[in-house]
Amino acid sequence: MNFNFRKATTLDTAEIWTIIQQAIVRRKNDGSQQWQDGYPNEDVIKQDIEKGIGYVITLDNILAGYAAILFNDEPAYEQLKGTWLTNGDFVVVHRVAISDDYLGKGLAQKIFLFTEDLAVNNNIFSIKVDTNFDNIPMLKILEKLGYTYCGEVTFRGSIRNAFEKIVPSS
Numbered sequence: 001m002n003f004n005f006r007k008a009t010t011l012d013t014a015e016i017w018t019i020i021q022q023a024i025v026r027r028k029n030d031g032s033q034q035w036q037d038g039y040p041n042e043d044v045i046k047q048d049i050e051k052g053i054g055y056v057i058t059l060d061n062i063l064a065g066y067a068a069i070l071f072n073d074e075p076a077y078e079q080l081k082g083t084w085l086t087n088g089d090f091v092v093v094h095r096v097a098i099s100d101d102y103l104g105k106g107l108a109q110k111i112f113l114f115t116e117d118l119a120v121n122n123n124i125f126s127i128k129v130d131t132n133f134d135n136i137p138m139l140k141i142l143e144k145l146g147y148t149y150c151g152e153v154t155f156r157g158s159i160r161n162a163f164e165k166i167v168p169s170s
Helices: 010-029 042-051 075-079 107-121 136-144
Strands: 003-007 054-059 062-071 091-098 126-131 148-155 158-166
Touching: 003 107, 010 042, 010 054, 010 062, 010 091, 042 054, 042 091, 054 107, 062 107, 075 126, 075 148, 091 107, 107 126, 107 136, 126 136, 126 148
Parallel strands: 091 126
Antiparallel strands: 003 054, 054 062, 062 091, 126 158, 148 158
């Protein structure tokens, strides 16, 4: 299997939106409140791509997953109820979603590993992420990949668990 991680283009929008919709349904079926309030929506994905923060993972050239990756840009993280491990530059991972057709293949983990490479290539050694307390699949991924729970942040009135990982330089 040949994996590729690249910036999303406007040509990817429809496929990304399908994957996001699948993930919204999965969250609901898992009993999670995350992504059940009309967010993310197609406009958010279009804005991600326009801003150059949308990324896709492909498997043998087939779009299989999506994430938004931001550099030093998450105002909610300034209001953390807790303590971050670091206070310098950081990368944020948002909106991780995998196609129903590719679940169970470790692609979400691969997105995080590609993100670590992206961060280190930009001389950034901190990755921050948040998720709902009831998003069990993501909580398990973060634990497996060595993320540390740092406290809580609030998005759109909803409290999220916040995590950070310090990435070793190569």
